[in-house]
Amino acid sequence: GGGFGLFARILEDAKNAVWAVPAPKGGSRAFCDRMNSWAQGEGQPGLGYIFWSEDQGAWGGPIAKNLGAEKTDAVMGQLGLGQGDAAFFVAGDPKVFYKFAGSARTKVGTDLGLVDENRFEFVWIVDFPMFEMNEETNHVDFSHNPFSMPQGELEALETKDPLDILAYQYDIVCNGYELCSGAVRNHRPDVMLKAFDIAGYGPSVVEEQFGGMLNAFRHGAPPHGGLAPGIDRIVMLLAGQTAIREVIAFPLNQQGQDLLMNAPSDVTDKQLKELHIRTAPPIKV
Template sequence: MTLHRYRTHTCGALTAADAGNNVRLSGWVHRVRDHGGLLFIDLRDHYGITQCVIDPDSAAFPLAEKVRSEWVLRIDGEVKLRDASAVNSNIPTGAIEIFIREIEVLSAAKELPLPVFGDADYPEDIRLRYRFLDLRREKLHNNIVKRTKIISAMRAGMGGAGFTEFSTPILTASSPEGARDFLVPSRIHPGKFFALPQAPQQYKQLLMVAGFDRYFQVAPCFRDEDPRADRLPGEFYQLDLEMSFVTQEDVWNTVEPVMTSVFEQFADGKRVTKGWPRIPYSEAIRKYGSDKPDLRNPIEIQAVTEHFAGSGFKVFANQIEADPKVEVWAIPAKNKVGAEPIGRAFCDRMNAWAQGEGQPGLGYIFFKDGAGSGPIAKNIGEERTAALKAQLGLGDGDAVFFVAGRPEKFYKFAGEARTKVGTDLGVVDTEQYALCWIVDFPFYEWSEEEKRIDFAHNPFSMPQGGIDGLNSDDPLSLKAYQYDAVCNGFEIASGSIRNQEPETMVKAFELTGKSREEVEEQFGGLYRAFQYGAPPHGGAAFGIDRIVMLLCGVQNLREITAFPMNQQAEDLLMGAPSPADNKQLRELSIRLNVQS
């Protein structure tokens, strides 16, 4: 039989049923082991690892002794069963090994700048500069493969729900709203620029106006933003979707089963929320101190202002008396059953943490022997302490922490304290994916920097109440038909019912200071389209990178992205960004004026 030039099987295919067959494998040397004269070569490819063995009597042994890690080899040999004591049940090929008859070196490798065997941490600049080696590491390799499978599952789910995938332009017009654009100079139109799309927002709305009804796309998006752990610099991908003739409930009811199924397929046994709770934004802020709450944490914040008004704890009582908008919020720390009681040491550590976060401190009461302990309990007295304990459902061994002031100034800190308490007490249920919708976002917010109202979220959303709502006395009280999907404390999607009424669109922008002329100029495509029969429509965009990060159980997006930039928005592998030469600049009619 004539063998294929490089392989008859992959390195993950051979089993006990192949014993006795002559085979050919090609792959990378994962590692070489010398066992008293016998050499073991673990050969690896995309599909798995096969153990190969050679003894000194083989004509190929002198070459085998020269082989080093990450060399690329072709190996011919006979499949044999391993001894029962040597079977490796952790890999599909663990019942067999290849007795090597012939070796061909297809490519030798220099000394490695980082280890490929194992997943030990290594300096990030080295990992990104030699990303082609880093991607050979098992965990990262598996993450990238899992990413492709997750995206395939999303596509299948969307197709099953009646959506059609459409592509939208990459070179488009600059958007004055949202993040900073990446600009692309036009050679044919000197002095003019395209922009890379921050999202396909306007195009997908135009597809609805054009009558396509259910659109989706695995869309690349480009934003010139500063990087962070859960947001890569430069580009990211989203599952973008839009639907015609729908309410926001229709969007939720259509998309939720698709995404629940995706999570269930890749949850590795963890529970996945069925029937996502729909939590109003204002309730999320007051209960969890965040519009992206981690619902695995059972702690819920409660308002306890009445227990401190007129009390002997003057730090809070004086604030409440001076300002009717001041509130006191409690973060109950209900301990796990059977755990060591929460005492002064834990409370003092929380207080020190708060001071490290720039706060004056974190007041507390801890309960033991049926009573409250600590300075606050002493100052407010037994009756108020008992009322707090009853409201919060606390018992001996539990504690409660307090924050006070105007809620809009402290709610984020309260949310961080809730997270800290839940994590440190170990009450966060890490064996689940807790999903929910956050709904009824504010339409506008006050921009302290610009001293005017601005859109709180997506400027293309429909305000609740339509144009009548926009004509009301207090725009800051308006809510939007706008929603986010949240999982385990991460925003994984954002969406809304769109504003498809031209006059409502103009009015919404006018309240932020834009004139009708500016709206028509900057959003001309949408504005014109809405003059010619636009269906009610809405949709969402799910962040693929964050979803994959959650399903792979990693903390950084660079662990699920094949070729990411570093924290300085540089591609160390390709050397980007890089200078353009003078010829290129002349062709683009560009002269540089780099600020030092």
């Protein structure tokens, strides 16, 4: 209901939203301009903002000007912000911009010193969706791991909207880095066949591609689950690094080469012949 036409037009599409990234003590035009330039460097058109203008003694910026003082006060009050603060705004389809919004939040927290660099904060990420809508095909598809057990098992697959079904999948995250990822595995052939059927894969396809797994299940595979820790990421955090290549033994460069081991190296004709492989160098135009 505000007077900011750009956001109003974006919100005409029901799937769209406007997200705010609060920036306590970030209320200066200089900081907002730096954030806007950073966003453009990330491939975005920019980053809308409202900031506390000491010169005006009020909220400033194009969004505030279009919303008016009363509605701007309401927005910033809802965010718990006041004098000396700012807020940045991302608009559009959240499925498209959520990663950028997360990066913006991290950038704000880091640049304003809001992040305690001397703490390890852990969080469990749970209740991953089992299925999602593939926007290219407009059909339901697996969202993450097709071999996870859906919550509710066969009953959920038969009675619930596929997009409402959750999976027994979980991650452990520390300071924004995924340290462990795991799941309770699907160990029932009937559940697996139904899950793949929802995603558009008939029984014959599943039997052909995953017949060995299904046969193992039919012989009585027990319920099982677990998680796999990323030891190198744990070491990275303990070492105070932000790039994993700083703590692994044989880091690859940007061309995917291991310079210490001189890999990958040229393959011999004999090796190609043993594997019945021939190379097809790109044609130079």
